[in-house]
Amino acid sequence: MKTYFIQKLEGLLLLGLGMMIFKLYVSGHLTNLIAPKMVPYALAALFAFFVISLLRLKKRKQGGNHCECHSHGKSSSPALALKYSLFFIPILLGFILTDFTLSGEVLAKRGMAQQQSQKQSPNDAAGKHVNQAKITVTDDNYFEVLDDLLNNLDTIEGKEIELSGFIYREDGFTSKQVAISRLSMSCCVVDATLYGYMVNGHVKGMKTNDWYTITGTLKKGTYKGETVPVLDLKAAKKIKAPKEVYLYENVQIIQ
Amino acid sequence: MLLKRYTGNLLILILLFLLLAFFFLGDVFIPKAIDLSGYPLLHSVLVVFLGLFLESIPFLFLGAIASSFIQLFISEEIIQRMIPKSAFMAIFAAIVAALIIPVCECAIIPVVRRLIQKGVPVHAGVVLLVTAPILNVIVFGSTYYAFQNNPAILYGRIILCILTAIIVGLFIYIFSRKDVVKEEKPEAVRGHVHDFPPSKWTSFIEHTSQEFFMVGRYFIIGALFASIFQVLMDRTLLAEIGQAPIKGTALMMGIAFVLSLCSSADAFVAASFSHSFLPGSILGFLVFGPMLDLKNVLIMLSCFKRSFVFTYVLLVFAVVFSLCLIAGGLISKGGL
Structure with missing residues (x-):
């Protein structure tokens, strides 16, 4: 009887796991938890689970009774139930949660990633963003622009830049400093990394974690002893949080 | 007997009904009843846990499938013929196998257990455990990308991984013990001792499912702990200890252990540490993390005997730690 029950229970839990992935995929929350490149694996798992x-x-047509002889194992029913009930945790979480953002306090504990200027090959299209009259940062060119700026720190002074992100503050910031930040993910929310530009200006009214589109002029500044591009605030417009909160780091293996 | 089966079926039906109710209505009613927004840290722990779970579950399942496949379709004779006789050659064969097999840490552990049961020598299995998560193209790619301006990290990661594998493999070979695999509980072997054996296909499904649930429950516990550390650990405070080579390396290895990152993603996180820590310490993070972390150790405990897991953890830690200190010294002197 126990064997029979466990078999059904395993089937039920697999069904639940599949339904959980399905629900997250359909509601679009899946990419808040894992990067798009991991989604096919999750969908393959969903299929296999079903x-x-x-x-x-x-x-089962036959076999049910034959299994009885081996079912009087060591572990008792309650222990077994406990072991299987662990699987209800992720299933129910996937069903219940609606908000998949990490809280500001958690992000503050991670700190802002300090981008290093990357070595680029000379025939690369380096500097193409820097030479524009006004730099507009989008989800697609976020890291390109950041690389460009870091590579050309001496020539960016006074350039105008427009970008969106959420307001992030650290303990060491003055009342005239914030960072306009984005979260980036390479595999899943576990490796979420905070990127951002320091913004100087009248930022007192801007609430932490609110989303803004900011226009500013670039100059060379420092963050934790590193030379980084810094913005002088010109204009800020409050916006709604975008549907895709994360930036996804694309690893190009063959470059 | 009939009554018992009846209650069992009834219970399953009730659970199925609850599952469906939560599936359709869980996000409508529950968030109102239990408001998590007052507990941002708990909320983040749950989100991180779900992320970790979703990221790893396809590979855990793949591991269960591979392990069942080996169990049912690959005979001990085939494996005996494939394994080189000399210990050295077996170690190198395992390293080459790790390069070819495109799986990382979640999937490899049950597979290695099954291989050892089928007669693969323990030291070769251990080499596979050490190298499989690091020696694959995806990990090379992300490490290269995250450390473009510091190629020593990429080379160092590969070289240290292979050296660790050889040292740990030899050590296990010399002080080898045969019985490292945990005995399977009766409920896990029932599939193939029938009077009328079911078809191979049926037992394959049964094995895969049992294997998945056995490894999975340990994984869930590990992932829960890992997500708590993920959320509560203040990474900005760590920077202050970063410049001491010995302390820094130990610390980075500790961080890699509790964070339980996937080996194809950890390079990006390591890059965010790279200003506050020395290269040797970063290598500690990148080499030790994929070999051993919280979720990994728990998965290992589901497959191997406790004493073996304990020896393995100590051994890998000691070897990686000393190698990283040496490598750190070499890098700072301009070598590599």
Whole structure:
């Protein structure tokens, strides 16, 4: 009887896991938890879970009684139930949660990533963003622009830049300093990394974690002893948080 | 007996009904009833846990499939023929195998257990455990990308990984013990001792599912702990200790252990530490983390005997730690 029950229970849990992935995928929350490049794996798992759960839940024509002889194992029913009930944690979390953002306090504990200027090959299109009259940062060119700016720190003085992000503050910031930040993910929310530009100006009214589109002029500044591009605030417009909160780091293996 | 089965079925039906109710309505009613916004840290722990779970679960499942496949379709004779006779050659064969097999830490552990059960020598299995998470193209790619201006980290990661594998493999070979694999509980072996054996296909499904749930529950516990550390650890405070080579390396290895990052993503996180820590310490993070972390150790405990896991953890830590100190010294002198 126990064997039979466990077989059904495993089928049920696999079904639940599949449903959980399905729900997150359909509601679009999946990419708040794992990067798009991991989504195909999750969908493959979803498919496999459904197939195996159906096979497990299906009534077996024969064999049920033969299994009885081995079912009087060491672990008792309550212990077994406890072991399986662990799987309800992720299933229910996936069903219940609606907000998948990390809280500001957590981000403050991680600190802002300090981008290093990257070595680029000479025939690369380096500097193409810096030479524009006004630099507009989008999700797609975020890291390109950041690399460009870091590579050309001496020539960016006075250039105008427009970008969106959320307001981030650290303990050491003065009342005239914030960072306009984005979160980036390479595999899943576990490796979420904070990137941002320091902004100087009248920022007192801007609330931490609110989203803004900021226009400013660039200059050379420092963050934790590193030379980085810094913005002087010209204009700020409050915006709604975008649907895609994260930037996704694309690793090009062959470059 | 019939009554028991009836209650069992009833229970399953009730659970199924609850599952469906939560599936359709869980995000409508529950957030109102339990408001997590007052507990941002708890909320973040849950989000991080779910992220970690979703990221790893396909690979855990893949590991279960591979392990069942080996169990049912690959005979001990085939494995005996494939394994080189000399210990050295077995170690190198395992390293080459790790390069070819494109799986990382979640999937490899049950596979290695199954291989050892099928007669692969323990030291070769251990080499596979050490190298498989690091020696693959995706990990090379992300490490290269994250440390473009510091190629020593990429080379160092590969070289240290291979050296660790050789040293740990030899050590295990010399002080080898045969019985490292945890005994399977009766409920996990019932599939193939029937009077009328079910088809191979049925037992394959059964094995995969059992293996998945056995490894999975340890993984869930590990992932819960890892997400708590993820959220509570203040990384900005760590920078102050970063410049001491010995303390820094130990600290970075400790961080890698509790964070339980996937080996194809940890390079980016390591890059965010790279200003406050020395290269040797960064290498500690990148080499030790994929070999051993919280979720990993728990998965290992589901597959191997406790004493073996304990020896393995100590051994890998000691070897990686000393190698990283040496490598750190070499890098700061301009070598590598």
